[in-house]
Amino acid sequence: MQSPGTVLTVRQVAAYHAMTLVAPAVAERFRPGQFLAIAVGGEHTSLLARRCFPIYEVKSDYGGTVELVFEATDPGTNWLASRRSRDAVDVIGPLGRPFPLPRDPASCLLVGGAQGASGLFSLADALRRRDCQTHFVLAAPHGAQIFGARSAQRIGDSATVITRDGSLGTAGSVPDLLPRIIDESRADVIYAAGPTALMSAVSSVAAAHGIPCQVSVAELLASTSACGIGTCQSCVLPVIGDDGITRMARACTEGPVLRGERVRWSDLGTIPLDAMGGPRAPSSAITAP
Known part of the structure; x- marks a missing residue:
C-alpha cells in the first residue's frame, strides 16, 4: 500500500544510517523479510525510481513505526540521510515474499552480511515466539561494516562475527567457517540476507x-x-522452479526471499539460453544442394 510516512528519527549507526518512520499501515501488515520502496529526492527531483530497503524493526509506538538501515552512497540515499524529524516521505510497503517460518521449534542459523543483516532481526523475534533457537553469523570485510553485533549477542542463542581482515570477531570467510558453525548449532534451517556473493556461498554450503x-x-x-x-x-534473476524449468523471477515480487539452491547464482545478470522465454541459439544455416 502507498502511504505517507513521517520521519521520527535518523541516526548514525556505525557506517550506516537508521531511519525510523511513523507508518501505521505498513507496520500493521509487515511480515519478516518484506521491504519498503521509498521515493527519494523530493517533489522536483530527477530521481524518478524508488529505493528499496529491508525492514529492520517494527514497533507499535505512535500507532506503528518501521525502521530501516541503509548506507548513504548515492544521491538518493544521501537525500534520505539528510531528512529530519517530521519530514514526510512517500512509502510503498510492505512488499515482497516474507521468510517462511518453521511449523515446529527448530535450530535456526541466521547469516547476515553488512547492513543486509538488518532484515534478520525481526525474523529472529518471530522465530523466538515459535520457541526456535536463533544462532547469528554476522559477516563483513571490516569491523566497521558489521551491523547488529550487540543485538545479536543479546537476543541470539549464539552470535559469531566474521571479518575478512580480523578487525572484529574471527578473521576469515563465511564459506570456510560456516560448516563448523552449522555443526555446533545443529542447524535445521539457514536464513541469510546480504550481498550476492555471500548469498551464493551460503546457499552452496547449505x-x-x-x-x-x-x-x-x-x-x-x-x-x-x-x-x-x-x-x-x-x-x-534466473530461478529454477519445482518442475526443473528456469524462469526469470522478479526479486521484488517473487522474492525477495527465495530458496537458495534454486537461484542460478553464476548466471545472475544474464538470461540463460535454457530459461523459459529466454534467447535461443541461432539455428544452423541450411545449405542448398
Whole structure:
C-alpha cells in the first residue's frame, strides 16, 4: 500500500544510517523479510525510481513505526540521510515474499552480511515466539561494516562475527567457517540476507550439508533503482522452479526471499539460453544442394 510516512528519527549507526518512520499501515501488515520502496529526492527531483530497503524493526509506538538501515552512497540515499524529524516521505510497503517460518521449534542459523543483516532481526523475534533457537553469523570485510553485533549477542542463542581482515570477531570467510558453525548449532534451517556473493556461498554450503536455505536478495534491490512492484523488470534473476524449468523471477515480487539452491547464482545478470522465454541459439544455416 502507498502511504505517507513521517520521519521520527535518523541516526548514525556505525557506517550506516537508521531511519525510523511513523507508518501505521505498513507496520500493521509487515511480515519478516518484506521491504519498503521509498521515493527519494523530493517533489522536483530527477530521481524518478524508488529505493528499496529491508525492514529492520517494527514497533507499535505512535500507532506503528518501521525502521530501516541503509548506507548513504548515492544521491538518493544521501537525500534520505539528510531528512529530519517530521519530514514526510512517500512509502510503498510492505512488499515482497516474507521468510517462511518453521511449523515446529527448530535450530535456526541466521547469516547476515553488512547492513543486509538488518532484515534478520525481526525474523529472529518471530522465530523466538515459535520457541526456535536463533544462532547469528554476522559477516563483513571490516569491523566497521558489521551491523547488529550487540543485538545479536543479546537476543541470539549464539552470535559469531566474521571479518575478512580480523578487525572484529574471527578473521576469515563465511564459506570456510560456516560448516563448523552449522555443526555446533545443529542447524535445521539457514536464513541469510546480504550481498550476492555471500548469498551464493551460503546457499552452496547449505546444499552440501543438505540443509534448507532461505535467502533474501533485498540487497540486490537496495543496490539498484527499482519500482518495488514488478513493473520495471530491473531486478530479474534466473530461478529454477519445482518442475526443473528456469524462469526469470522478479526479486521484488517473487522474492525477495527465495530458496537458495534454486537461484542460478553464476548466471545472475544474464538470461540463460535454457530459461523459459529466454534467447535461443541461432539455428544452423541450411545449405542448398
